[in-house]
Amino acid sequence: MRCKPLEKTKLKHKKGLWSPDEDQKLRDYIMNYGHGCWSAVPINAGLERNGKSCRLRWINYLRPGLKRGAFSMHEEETILTLHGLLGNKWSLMSQHLPGRTDNEIKNHWHSYLKKRVAKSESLEAQHTNTGNNESSSSYMNSMSTNLSFDSSDTANRSYVDMDQQIPQTQINKLPKILFADWLSLEEFHGHNGLPFNSGDSNGSNYQYTPVNELISNDGSTDSTETASHESNYQNEDMFQNNQMKIDQIFNFNGGDINIEDFLYM
DNA sequence: AATACGTCCAACCGCCTCGCG
DNA sequence: GCGCGAGGCGGTTGGACGTAT
Numbered sequence A: 001m002r003c004k005p006l007e008k009t010k011l012k013h014k015k016g017l018w019s020p021d022e023d024q025k026l027r028d029y030i031m032n033y034g035h036g037c038w039s040a041v042p043i044n045a046g047l048e049r050n051g052k053s054c055r056l057r058w059i060n061y062l063r064p065g066l067k068r069g070a071f072s073m074h075e076e077e078t079i080l081t082l083h084g085l086l087g088n089k090w091s092l093m094s095q096h097l098p099g100r101t102d103n104e105i106k107n108h109w110h111s112y113l114k115k116r117v118a119k120s121e122s123l124e125a126q127h128t129n130t131g132n133n134e135s136s137s138s139y140m141n142s143m144s145t146n147l148s149f150d151s152s153d154t155a156n157r158s159y160v161d162m163d164q165q166i167p168q169t170q171i172n173k174l175p176k177i178l179f180a181d182w183l184s185l186e187e188f189h190g191h192n193g194l195p196f197n198s199g200d201s202n203g204s205n206y207q208y209t210p211v212n213e214l215i216s217n218d219g220s221t222d223s224t225e226t227a228s229h230e231s232n233y234q235n236e237d238m239f240q241n242n243q244m245k246i247d248q249i250f251n252f253n254g255g256d257i258n259i260e261d262f263l264y265m
Numbered sequence B: 001a002a003t004a005c006g007t008c009c010a011a012c013c014g015c016c017t018c019g020c021g
Numbered sequence C: 001g002c003g004c005g006a007g008g009c010g011g012t013t014g015g016a017c018g019t020a021t
Helices: A020-033 A038-045 A051-062 A073-086 A090-094 A102-129 A138-147 A151-156 A185-189 A211-215 A224-230 A236-252 A259-264
Strands: none
Touching: A020 A038, A020 A051, A038 A051, A051 A102, A073 A090, A073 A102, A090 A102
16 A cells, blocks of 8 residues: 655655664554554654665564574575575565565575575586486476585584474485475465465564465466566466476476476375 | 684665555 | 656665684
8 A cells, every 4th residue: 555645854864773772663653553654654753764764674673573593494495495486586485484584585595595506506517517417407406405404504504493303314305395384275375265364463464475376377366466476477488387397396206296286285 | 913804684775566646 | 648756676785793814
């Protein structure tokens, strides 16, 4: 919902890091009155910031329900998978990672995951060059390699697996993608089959987008999110490409599955 | 101890889309 | 239909911090 334009103010907007006092003012204001029009927030809250800055601070740092700290293996898998399907659509990815912001996901991708993918791809290239051309694609190999952390990875950072404590020896035996953990119909559609709309504690609409809407190109759903996805999946090639990826994933695990099965497994 | 270098992440910037007048 | 402003998004930057030399 757009707001009516405000009268232009000549106030000089403060930039840079937020002080605890500013955080408190913003938090108090939004908790009491909601954000409504972001451009009005700094004026009403007594902040020398612009509306955009307030919005970003709230979304990325102050909003209740945010997870802080290291990403779990589960979360990283989700990011890698979604990145394979969506590309750099950070805000869409964040809808599948409750408590994580698009900025956080983006930063994590650039800090860790991109390097890991690049590394595994270079390993794959070496494999190919040495004539060891085994069945699966580079995509799948990169996914596979991403699951097994090498010693330098674990040495360079503390890896917190909050969702699953999986012994290193078992990692390579895991399914390559743990979809079942994050794609259940209940999670996305709720118990009554209606689209699940969690809504965080401040009342904003934090909607989990069903992954079928991320993949489908049929345009048959009236979801508001779908409209923004159509541009990503409006041609047959892209749809086929996604089907191919899913084929690769599940053939790798000894299965044969189409998109529909994938969505409702 | 001082400096250089690398990494991470919060925040800014610029662009695009949408709604309103 | 057009222009303007708000909201939203992805890319980029700058500074704090940690590590190596």
